[in-house]
Amino acid sequence: xxxxxxxxxxSCNLGRPWTTxxxxxxxxxxTCTPLYHVVLRRDGRLVREPVGHNRKEAxxxxxxxxxxxxxxxxxxxxxxxxxxxxxxxxxxxxGKQNTRxxxxxxxxxxxxxxxxxxxxxxxxxxxxxxxxPSALAPLLLG
Ligand SMILES: [Zn+2]
Numbered sequence: 001x002x003x004x005x006x007x008x009x010x011s012c013n014l015g016r017p018w019t020t021x022x023x024x025x026x027x028x029x030x031t032c033t034p035l036y037h038v039v040l041r042r043d044g045r046l047v048r049e050p051v052g053h054n055r056k057e058a059x060x061x062x063x064x065x066x067x068x069x070x071x072x073x074x075x076x077x078x079x080x081x082x083x084x085x086x087x088x089x090x091x092x093x094x095g096k097q098n099t100r101x102x103x104x105x106x107x108x109x110x111x112x113x114x115x116x117x118x119x120x121x122x123x124x125x126x127x128x129x130x131x132x133p134s135a136l137a138p139l140l141l142g
Pocket of ligand 1: 008009012013014030031032033034
């Protein structure tokens with residue numbers, strides 16, 4: 001969303017080069033004639049466009065920019081949709097690896113629980129395995 005910022009001269013009592021439009025008033029301590037800028041994001045970068053020293057003109061310029069942004073919405077939405085699609089595709093791709101890793105981490109424990117009886121049948125470790133199925137995990141991972 002576009003907004004207005006003011007660029008102050010070095011001699012300004014505000015002591016900051018940039019303030020918001022609302023702060024760039026004599027009541028707030030500004031002692032210079034700031035140059036107003038419409039600030040917007042274009043292709044992910046912050047862009048400041050000088051729009052003169054007149055507050056009313058600056059506000060009109062901002063309104064005009066917002067109109068431009070609204071007209072650009074169609075194209076921007078398309079861009080977002082593509083990014084979203086790309087993100088989803090990437091998420092799906094890494095998700096499979098994550099799922100496999102989770103399986104690798106958790107399956108031995110769960111498997112040991114299920115396998116405790118068949119594996120432990122007639123085995124001297126069976127009682128230990130039944131009480132603590134995760135004790136089998138290192139064996140299955142090995
Ligand atoms: Zn100032």
